[in-house]
Amino acid sequence: MADQTQQNTAEIKDEPSKKPTSPNADLKLDFNSFWEYSAAPESSDFVEIRKSYDHYINGNFTAPEKDRTMKSINPATEEVLTEFAEGTSEDVDKAVKAARKAYNKTWSKLSGRERGKYIYRIARIIQEKARELAIIESMDGGKPIRESRDVDIPLAAAYFFYYAGWADKLDYAFPGRKTEPVGVCGQIIPWNFPLLMLSWKIAPALAAGNTVILKPAESTPITALKFAEICSEAGLPDGVVNIVTGAGQTGSAIVNHPDIDKIAFTGSTEVGKIIQKSLAGTDKKFTLELGGKGPNIVFEDASVDQAVEGIINAIFFNQGHVCCAGSRLLVQEGIAERLIGKLKDRMETLIVGDPLDKNTDVGAINSKAQHERIKEYLDIGVSEGATMFQTNGSVPEKGYFCKPTLFTDVGQSNRIVQEEIFGPVLTVQTFRTPEEAVQKANNTPYGLAGGIWTDKGSKIFKVSQKVRSGVVWANTYNKFDPTSPFGGYKESGVGREGGLHGLYPYVNLLPS
């Protein structure tokens, strides 16, 4: 029967006027002509960014001890957004003293319920100012407004809400144990999710009764300074949260300050190793959340179109500036060709451009330095003999932009497969058996996150248990929730943030 009908279909095809035929021989889909989206930029008129910012110490913006400043650049326009103080060890010392005083006199004395009230209040103010914060995040860091609006800021508020809830329940957090705060915490955060990383650090610290000195990254300090204003608005007691701005040296002054009880760092593995060395022999607690080279494993029984979407989300979210990015795609050989074809089609629909445009999918690379670094890796990839695919669409002339990039014909021995690029660059390898997929996935010094795509539930559990990563997502990628712990194996870090696990580094456990 089927054969007969096949005949019919074919016959119909022979009459071109009746049955439509393809307009072009190579079956290319055209995503870029005819109906283009008009520019839809989010207005930034009402956003208030000061010309210059001092450190936020003891509840006030405080001029730095030495008159050294740095500039924060909008990576999409290369224009200066603001100047901010470069913290010295004197500034850090001042902040630590303020934090210690606040810890001893007020914050550790407050009941959990009272602390919770402040944290809830901060969470609500973040929600109220969500639009402004999202726009600033996109201006300062280059990320698309769609992401800062829908991911960064709502999640930041969610982390504060979540940990506010723990503040008066600490006695029930660790069964059989009482808790006490650790003391003064030094926290250093990266530039990829500025306000969100701040919330991962500050929310559990405050809930547990600690006071903090936080240093935002030197390329994205503005939302942290805006957060300082929020702390004042929330009436948070002076000195509980201190923000000291600056670069590596300022960070080093925090790490090495003798009166800090705990260090929390999120950033590169390279810096993480330096921090761990300087902390050796001290009794400071620490958590490190470092780099990654996430394997994203697609089996041939996966739902291919949705896997493609997940791959896109895994590597092109936030221009690939994501420590848990799925930057290594591992595809089972049987579907590799089909999947790569679909992936290229999907990449062609990504809109690269103005981070403030609501239709932008991939914004600006965070800084000039990072832009150069990514370009270097593209050269390395090509010189290693990999095949590079970049999308056809245009990128703005001004600003630091990088087209979404795919490397095929690569193996484990390639540097672009081994090293963290931290940009919109995906490498594709194939595998034959689950065993081989796991072996390739684990053949890396990193172990932060990975993904598995299959329609078969049992395979998800079997394979994910063997992948040495802090997080393994199944049939999705880059999903975050305040209740879920996050952190790395191996050189991806020590300790967990988020959830109950994220509370643990901020408390000392006592017998009840």
Added chain:
Amino acid sequence: MNTITIPDFNQTIPIDKIGVEERVSRLNKRSIKKESKMQALKLALSMIDLTTLEGKDSEGKVIQMCRKARVPHASRPDLPSVAAVCVYPTMVATAKKALEGTNINVASVSTAFPSGMAPRQVKLDDTRFAVDQGADEIDMVISRGEFLKGNYNYIFDEIAEIKEACGDAHLKVILETGELETYENVRKASDIAMYAGADFIKTSTGKISPAATQPVTLVMLEAIRDFYRDTGIMVGMKPAGGIRKAKQSLQYLVLVKETLGAAWLTPEWYRFGASSLTNDLLMQIIKQDTGVYQNPDYFSED
């Protein structure tokens, strides 16, 4: 003669429900403003299959609807007319006459629409009657009961035979996705319809809830894309039922643009089965031009 390998329809192509719905919600975030909005509103208007499918349909009703199809808004003769009118077989001749001298097609539902619960011969006769009456397009329904029984060959043969009965008329195959329930079924039914010779695949009759939804449409568009890649044949898409607002129609167009690309963004390859959508599109077009919304009474309801 090119041969096409027909896949084994007993094999199910996995579709991840959550993934499909997330993709749709991401596409819904596209901001369509200014010129792109105007362009899309006019495009959507030109893609409408203006529909009346009621037991109480009469010649008078159909003739009046055809007037609306020709000139959707009398004060704006520059606006495009709709793509087609869609009626029952007994109304085809009336519609054909009312639309004489225009490019507007007459589409007729057939095959014992909407349930399809009739013997094959009746469905073939129904189709031939509509074609004889002058229908340019046939909207058939598949036998959902046979499909859900797993009788895929039955569906394939049914579609292929109706296609043959259509002659020169274009065949749209209504899957009635609301009764198929899962995205995997929608995908499978789409594949069967396309391999059996459908020119268009269509979501719904409009008589069952849910009718067209965006996730279902996305799954069908992805099936069309795969079919195009595998065979080189373009197949059109028609979501029908439940699309009442201009904003929804723009969201559907975004789905098409970013899944299949520009080639499908014409009335030849994409249609909306709708009736009340027309006036909302007109209202939005006038609003874009004048800056204010007009009273609904200024828009004709035929």
